[in-house]
Amino acid sequence: MSDDERDGAAGDHTAVVLDVLPHGRSGDDRPQYQKEPLAYALDTERFELYELVLGDSGAISIADYIDIYDTEQIQRVSEIAYEDLPGGASSELEYVIDDLVTENEQQFVDVYNEAQPITLRLHQLNLLPGIGKKLRNDILDERKRKPFESFSELESRISGLHNPKEVLVERIIEEIREDDLKYRMFVRESEQ
Numbered sequence: 001m002s003d004d005e006r007d008g009a010a011g012d013h014t015a016v017v018l019d020v021l022p023h024g025r026s027g028d029d030r031p032q033y034q035k036e037p038l039a040y041a042l043d044t045e046r047f048e049l050y051e052l053v054l055g056d057s058g059a060i061s062i063a064d065y066i067d068i069y070d071t072e073q074i075q076r077v078s079e080i081a082y083e084d085l086p087g088g089a090s091s092e093l094e095y096v097i098d099d100l101v102t103e104n105e106q107q108f109v110d111v112y113n114e115a116q117p118i119t120l121r122l123h124q125l126n127l128l129p130g131i132g133k134k135l136r137n138d139i140l141d142e143r144k145r146k147p148f149e150s151f152s153e154l155e156s157r158i159s160g161l162h163n164p165k166e167v168l169v170e171r172i173i174e175e176i177r178e179d180d181l182k183y184r185m186f187v188r189e190s191e192q
Contacts, residue, residue, distance in 0.1 A: 015041035015050060016096050017064045019089035040089035042096055047172055047187045051078045082177045098169050108168050112139055112154055113147045118183055127183055129170045135160055
């Protein structure tokens with residue numbers, strides 16, 4: 001991304017580091033002095049994946065929260081697809097998403113409170129793994145009575161909905177991995 005794009009980029013650009021390769025990619029055949037130190041990160045709001053070329057100042061570690069447009073730490077930012085993640089980063093992905101959903105519980109509980117119909121026959125709740133017509137209708141009926149305030153409340157009020165947090169984590173990971181999904185709730189479609 002150019003400096004002009006950085007200046008024009010709106011909103012928060014916080015990401016959590018999934019992996020750090022201080023000596024660049026292992027498959028890079030260039031001499032060591034030509035390899036750039038890299039980090040891989042997940043945007044904490046839009047769940048986009050990034051490859052970051054690191055600058056010389058400051059150390060970045062796995063699980064650090066960083067501003068991807070901090071020009072002292074980051075020289076270049078590239079949005080990447082799931083397939084482009086190195087093994088270490090892809091193995092951290094589920095843990096990081098689980099932590100983000102836990103840290104922002106009310107925001108994600110509100111997915112159940114605020115989900116809307118997509119078409120006459122399809123509801124956003126039906127996009128979530130394991131939620132069919134019956135569970136969807138139970139959720140819709142219960143939220144009319146009173147909005148859900150926590151994952152534990154959701155689980156206790158909706159018979160058959162086991163681990164509602166994990167359902168969201170699964171859907172987020174599916175949206176990150178799959179490029180050809182027709183409907184998305186959490187991850188915008190990649191521009192690659």
